[in-house]
Every structure is written in structure tokens, then in C-alpha cells.
Amino acid sequence: MPANTRLKGRSWEDEVRALARLLPGHGVLALLFFTAVLTAWSILFTMQAFPGGTSFAGRSGVGALLWLCSNTVAVTGYGTTFLMWVLMTLAMMAPTAFPAFRTYADLTHTAAANSLSLAVLVAGYLSVWLGFSVAAAFVQVRLASLGLVDPLGRSTSHVLSGALLVSAGLYQFSALKAACLKACQSPMAFFLTHWQPGNRGAYRLGLRLGAVCLGCCWALMLLAFVAGTMNLAIMALAMVLMTLEKLPDIGAIINAPLGVFLILAGTTVIVLPFLPN
Structure with missing residues (x-):
């Protein structure tokens, strides 16, 4: 076997082992998780790189997806906007929860959980x-x-943009945040406090984890309307x-x-247009 082939083989094996170490004992789940996240980012990038036309007629496969994802809300409606937000939340929020996963x-190395319950937990979170x-x-x-x-998806109102920024800033100091x-910073304590056994319990635990994460991040996520959702x-x-x-x-x-x-920043955005030139 040529030396360069062996090197390539070792490099690929090293990459697989590195991925498996991210979720020890759950290499397949880790691969699926990061494939889904990277796919979401790739589609979002494609949506920016290839602007759509004005007609869906004659489009199929990838072309149809690009048309749906790259046109405006006025052209494509609620369904496409929902798809865009699904991709955004998968791309942005799933990685932030990886330390908890x-x-x-x-815990799956004990009798308390297993690979299936881990997958169910992630499903609950994403729900x-x-x-x-x-x-x-x-x-x-x-x-x-x-x-x-x-x-x-970018705000056309400086008052709306400023209000979103100020609200997100104030929420940083709230008791709920x-x-x-x-x-979120102490996932082990969270799991031990709210533990529920079995796959149904794992799903409920995933829902609770998702709710906690939503409580942390919803205000920052809505800032997408300030800079543009794309x-x-x-x-x-x-x-x-x-x-x-x-991270604590x-x-x-x-x-x-x-x-x-x-x-x-929000106060500046609101006040600046009213200042004399």
C-alpha cells in the first residue's frame, strides 16, 4: 500500500476517533448530530449564495428548495419562513447545548440511561x-x-430595532435569565435534580432542558430581526x-x-435619528 494511502487512512481514522470522543461510546449519535448541524449551516449558506427567482414553476429537487429558501416572505409565505427558522435554531442552538448532551x-455508562434515551433527550430539546x-x-x-x-428579515424601524436591543439587554439582568x-451552566446538577427514568422520562427531561435553554436565549435570538434573519x-x-x-x-x-x-446600542439606535444633524 502506498505511503500516502496509509497516511490518508490514518488521518480519516483519527478524525473518526476524535468525533467519537465528543460523545464517548456514542460515535454514531455524534456523527448524526454534527451532520445535521453542518447540513443546516450549509443550507443557510446556500440560501444566501443563490438568490431565487420569482416562479416556482419548473423547479424540482435542490432548485425547488433554493427557490423556497431564498425568496421573500411575501412570495413564499409562512411555511418557508418556518423552515428557515427551523434551520436557524438547529444551526445555532443545538451546538450551545452540546455540553449538556x-x-x-x-450517565449512559451507568444503568441510569442508554444511547436511545440520549437520542430521545436530544429530540425533546429540539422539540x-x-x-x-x-x-x-x-x-x-x-x-x-x-x-x-x-x-x-431585517427591521425597517429604528424604534423596533432599538426596542429589541434594549429589551435583550435588560433581560440579561433578569432573575429568569x-x-x-x-x-445551563451546571448540566449535571440539572439532570440529577430533575431526573426521570426511561425514554419517556428522557423526553420530558429534554423538554425541560430546551425550556431552560429557551429562557436563556430567546431575547438574543430575536435580535436576528435587527441585523436580518439571513x-x-x-x-x-x-x-x-x-x-x-x-460556560460557568x-x-x-x-x-x-x-x-x-x-x-x-439600543438607546443609540432609538435616539440617534432624532438628534439634529
């Missing part, structure tokens, strides 16, 4: 964000009908910030400054 995976996508898509369609967001963030750079930045917030040491440092920054 890995913590639960550690909450599916519900959020339903509501967020409705809000976007409604705002679009009122002329308050443009075809890219603190309680939800504490649960702004991948802002989406990536928001994902990083929400992930860092859930880093979260304690950035939570308050982030809140102050958002309040100041």
Missing part, C-alpha cells in the same frame, strides 16, 4: 426550539405584513456568545457587559 452521555420556530415565523410574517421588516443560565455572520456571532454564556467561568464575565452593551 455530553454530560447526559456520561422546544421547533415550537419557538413556529412562533418566530409567525412574528416575522406579521412584521413583514406591517412593513416593519424587509425581505431579508439568571435562573435559566445557572441551570445574516450568517450575526448568526455565528450569536451562537458563539450564547455558547460562551453557558466565561459566562460570569460576559453576561453583564453584554447586557450593558445591548442597552447602550
